Amino acid sequence: MPEPIYDFTDTVVLVTGAGRGIGFAIARDFARFGATIFLNDIDSARASRAAGELIKLGYDAFAAPGDVAHPDDVAWIFKHIDEKAGRIDVLVNNAGVEPVSSILDHSLEDWQRTLEVNLTAAFLCTQQAGRRMKAQGRGSIINIASIAGKSQPLYLRSAYAASKAGLVGFTKEAAREFAAYGVRVNAVCPGVIVTPMTEHLRNNPEQMARWRAEIPLGRLGQPEEVSGLCLWLASDAASYVTGAAWHVDGGKNMA
Numbered sequence: 422m423p424e425p426i427y428d429f430t431d432t433v434v435l436v437t438g439a440g441r442g443i444g445f446a447i448a449r450d451f452a453r454f455g456a457t458i459f460l461n462d463i464d465s466a467r468a469s470r471a472a473g474e475l476i477k478l479g480y481d482a483f484a485a486p487g488d489v490a491h492p493d494d495v496a497w498i499f500k501h502i503d504e505k506a507g508r509i510d511v512l513v514n515n516a517g518v519e520p521v522s523s524i525l526d527h528s529l530e531d532w533q534r535t536l537e538v539n540l541t542a543a544f545l546c547t548q549q550a551g552r553r554m555k556a557q558g559r560g561s562i563i564n565i566a567s568i569a570g571k572s573q574p575l576y577l578r579s580a581y582a583a584s585k586a587g588l589v590g591f592t593k594e595a596a597r598e599f600a601a602y603g604v605r606v607n608a609v610c611p612g613v614i615v616t617p618m619t620e621h622l623r624n625n626p627e628q629m630a631r632w633r634a635e636i637p638l639g640r641l642g643q644p645e646e647v648s649g650l651c652l653w654l655a656s657d658a659a660s661y662v663t664g665a666a667w668h669v670d671g672g673k674n675m676a
């Protein structure tokens with residue numbers, strides 16, 4: 422048997438929006454390498470199902486339901502982690518929503534909700550995790566942004582792009598501020614990944630053909646290809662890496 426690539430034993434990880442899609446893959450893959458994992462989702466049944474799946478595989482997993490855009494829910498989630506695990510080593514801010522609308526038709530409510538879930542939630546969780554990581558003198562925070570927030574304008578996704586660009590900026594600020602505490606902060610910017618969020622795109626053959634033609638690797642990404650980058654960023658192999666925004670997009674954006 423070859424040695425496992427990573428060792429996350431005695432490592433406590435919170436992944437937000439982990440009930441399905443990219444978040445679930447990240448949670449499962451940290452658990453696979455020994456982490457104690459807390460799976461958050463606004464859909465509490467989904468969070469429980471996802472945690473149950475990992476527990477069935479023999480992993481150390483807990484559901485941590487709640488709306489991460491809401492300060493009271495975030496406070497409860499971290500209290501739950503304090504009680505069950507007593508520390509937090511890795512925070513993955515993954516929960517996100519992607520409304521599709523022209524700027525002219527965008528409702529203010531949808532605009533604000535998108536900023537709250539995709540950006541404010543990361544601030545709230547970073548504040549809670551950051552206080553604990555500062556006391557521990559160590560930690561890693563990974564923000565799941567998007568190519569939309571770094572280098573690739575999408576279409577009809579103004580609130581989404583604005584929130585993800587904000588998240589990339591927040592990542593760099595947090596990296597500067599938290600470096601003194603031994604806490605690294607990075608952003609991951611996926612291209613199009615096969616999850617429920619992109620189902621509408623995948624059901625549109627014309628759009629799919631256009632995307633595929635523009636992706637050098639010639640295909641969409643899988644959730645575990647995003648989690649692979651997250652595992653590396655959280656590991657000691659990335660001990661000199663902070664404040665960066667990483668594409669994981671099949672080569673679509675090479676800047």
Ligand SMILES: NC(=O)c1ccc[n+]([C@@H]2O[C@H](COP(=O)([O-])OP(=O)(O)OC[C@H]3O[C@@H](n4cnc5c(N)ncnc54)[C@H](O)[C@@H]3O)[C@@H](O)[C@H]2O)c1
Nearest residue numbers: 438440442443462463488489516517567611613614616618
């Ligand atoms: N799928 C892609 O192609 C893609 C590309 C770039 C970036 N991303 C980003 O990756 C992240 C995950 O995307 P996905 O494709 O897995 O999405 P998804 O819709 O499949 O899953 C997102 C999960 O987040 C949960 N969630 C939503 N709002 C929440 C809240 N306020 N509090 C807690 N949980 C909440 C949902 O219930 C859902 O289970 C998002 O931030 C998304 O913007 C995805």
